[in-house]
Amino acid sequence: MKKLGVTSLALALTLGLAACGNSEKNSSESSETSSPDTKPVSQQEASVKVTDKVFYTWENESIGDIPQIVAYAALKNTGKTSVDVRNTKLTYLDKDGGVLQSTSASQTLIPSIAPSMIAPGETAYLAISEDVGETFKDVTDIEVEVSPEPIDFGLNTLKAENVKVVKTDDWGGDIHVTGYLKNSIDQEAPTVEAAAGLYDKNNKFIGAIFPGTDHQISLQAKDKTSFQLGVPSFPSDKVKDVDHAEIQAMAVKFE
Structure with a gap:
């Protein structure tokens, strides 16, 4: 009877160790297969x-x-x-x-x-x-x-209205883009960054222009303001190819 008890105890320990081994193996496999990407x-x-x-x-x-x-x-x-x-x-x-x-x-x-x-x-x-x-x-x-x-802060995308491409004969051919920017949110936009992408009649990209240093843009909440873009100087021989402009304007949202 005593021998049988010892044998039973040994068997129980063996099964227990085997179970622990399997548990550790499964845990290791799980760790290897589901290791999370540490990048944000x-x-x-x-x-x-x-x-x-x-x-x-x-x-x-x-x-x-x-x-x-x-x-x-x-x-x-x-x-x-x-x-x-x-x-x-x-x-x-x-x-x-x-x-x-x-x-x-x-x-x-x-x-x-x-x-x-x-x-x-x-x-x-x-x-x-x-x-x-x-x-x-x-x-x-x-x-x-x-x-x-x-970036972990919000951006305010401003809508452009009444956009117009203006071509002149200055310096052999020059171009600037005018219009209005509208701030639709209840928060001021003290510094607005804007650009005009220039495209031909087939919507082919030709170039881009920005505001000059004397045409910085800022907006009050729920307000709109005019803008003029024309920097840097655009190649005079390409002015004739410009058909329309797409305006991109952005300001930082303050929490």
Whole structure:
């Protein structure tokens, strides 16, 4: 009887250890197969696509026929969170795909991206103009790289009304875009970032322009104000191709 009791106890211990082993194994397998991504959800959802890009070389009559190169791009927020797109790099390439020069949009003397922060589904525009030196004579293509940074505050998308494309003969051909911006929320927008994407009659992207330093935009709550966009100088030989403009305007929401 005593021997039987010892045997039964040994069997129970064996089964118990086996059960513990299986439990630990299952726990380990579960940990391996369901290990969560440690990145914040907003970081996983940040995504921006360069939907259009173009560049031109031209002689800018407004500054004494100095040869210039100007690059434009449209950046669309295809993610699920609002992002800051100022961390964007423009690279000039030669015919063999070699790098001639790179420029960071966040380090230009004047703002080169507007709006700099965009909500999901919205578009920002890049416009960088530089004097043509020896470096730029061999440019045959450009590359635009965006590293979007998620933001954790709200954005106020402003609606544009009565948008008009104005073409003049100044400096061999010039262009600016006018209209009104409406603030629909019960909160002021002291600093508004705006841009006009320029398109031809077939809706092909041609370029973009921003407000000048003397045309900064601000709005009171539930108010509207006029705007004028025209910086940087647009290539005079491309003015005739512009058919319409798409306005993007954004302001930060204050909690």
